[in-house]
Amino acid sequence: MSKPSEYQCNEKIVIFLEEAKLSLAALRLIHACCHYLDQKRGLSLAAMSLSYAKDCTVQSSVLVRTTASPGTNDNDMISNAIRDLAEPGVRKIFEVLEPSKNGRKLTFRFAAGFASGGLMHKKDKFAMVDTAILAALRSPM
Template identity: 25%
Template sequence: MADPTQYLCTERTIQLIEKEKFSLYSLRLLHALLWYMEKELNEFKVKMAMDQCPPIYIENATLMALVGTPAANDLSSLRAGIAEMPSGVFDVLEEDRGKRSVKVKFKAKPWADSFNRYKQEAFALIDLDVVRHLRTVQQITFYTRVALKSGSLYPTFHLPWCPDKNGPWESARRTWIAVASRLSQSLGLDILFIPSVSPFTGEFDAVKVKIVDAKSRWQPGKLYPKSGRGVIVASQGRAASLTKREVEARYRWRSATCP
């Protein structure tokens, strides 16, 4: 059973989120609204996917309790989230009723429709307490991917990074490793970064992420590559880069930190 601060987010919703360009405040607000829909309006989710569904009203104080960080004591972050929200997510998102409430109407398709999980569809249990303490859009994106894959037998995903858009891995990796280290401690899991090398340039061109948690069942030869450079392991709040020899020695390991 999910914790009170967690909500079920379908894979389709996560994919929609990743297609939009959110700011930190707008992404935190979106997750707060998704939590509210799941916890407070669950029985109305099917109706919300219909174009004729009317807007709902949520008190500012309620949203601030969900989206605000411990240091927040005013409405500035909530108002920034409204102002910076991408246009493709809501039909209506604005303060109303003397600026005491927020008037909300998701776009019926594809957004509200994605809230209703298909049979066998993958989902993530997103913890709002984790989201509101993360400090960048990249960190929240990484967390949602980890949450989506955690609990499977061989949790794996590709990092949303490419050198053409985000610069070389040697420069970009610091942000990703920082959030992985943080999550490894707070969520009690180990995270591997395994870069691949382009045969045309000899430089890193993609990064695969593998997760080791209580439910994963990695087999010998499946977790670590047979050889390679640039492999990084985040565990218990710390990250370590492995030499090629260390990677080769771990080829048959089923755990990130011990045989």
């Protein structure tokens, strides 16, 4: 990676997310979780497709700093994303997506079908996703 805010995203995941027509909050949360997995040694999106994959728990503030609007100091992005992703008709992306009681941590595990899109083969196409650009986006009111 050339910048700490970037991570490599398989073309299958990019297409899946594009076709899902998700809210900005949902996209921010998904990309923040993918970025977190990419930055942590021993963790990966592809590994979450395995039958014995464990849940991942992360400080909510880490995810908010990754993709929320600059200066954000609350977890509204996460709670809005959880609500949006739970709506009927939204494609299953997370198997587990639970905030702690005080909201300071988020436990997540990507659904196996989504996570398997993270498997990279030599000739697969990919995009370098810059989470700083996601943080700068604004949705229409």
